[in-house]
Amino acid sequence: xxxxxxxxxxxxxxxxxxxxxxxxxxxxxxxxxxxxxxxxxxxxxxxxxxxxxxxxxxxxxxxxxxxxxxxxxxxxxxxxxxxxxxxxxxxxx
Numbered sequence: 001x002x003x004x005x006x007x008x009x010x011x012x013x014x015x016x017x018x019x020x021x022x023x024x025x026x027x028x029x030x031x032x033x034x035x036x037x038x039x040x041x042x043x044x045x046x047x048x049x050x051x052x053x054x055x056x057x058x059x060x061x062x063x064x065x066x067x068x069x070x071x072x073x074x075x076x077x078x079x080x081x082x083x084x085x086x087x088x089x090x091x092x093x
Contacts, residue, residue, distance in 0.1 A: 006031075007066045032058045048092040061088045 009016060009024045016024070035058035043050045050057060 004066060004069055007069060010066075011070075028062070032062055035061055051091050057088075057091065060091075064088060
């Protein structure tokens with residue numbers, strides 16, 4: 001029943017202090033950068049071909065995971081693997 005703290009805080013961003021808003025934004029930006037780096041490394045190693053920019057795919061993946069986690073919680077299920085496979089893995093060649 002857990003949910004990502006940043007996903008939860010982001011939905012109420014306007015009610016947060018400016019300092020906490022900045023911390024949430026920074027964490028999400030760092031997460032996207034880390035994912036983009038991992039994607040770039042995988043593409044450079046020849047494990048897959050990226051269909052576009054690593055940063056765009058990283059943003060898409062993080063958005064899908066955050067949204068999927070929220071919907072999974074609302075539905076009382078955890079179809080996270082299916083979300084990752086359909087949205088993310090299918091976009092890699």
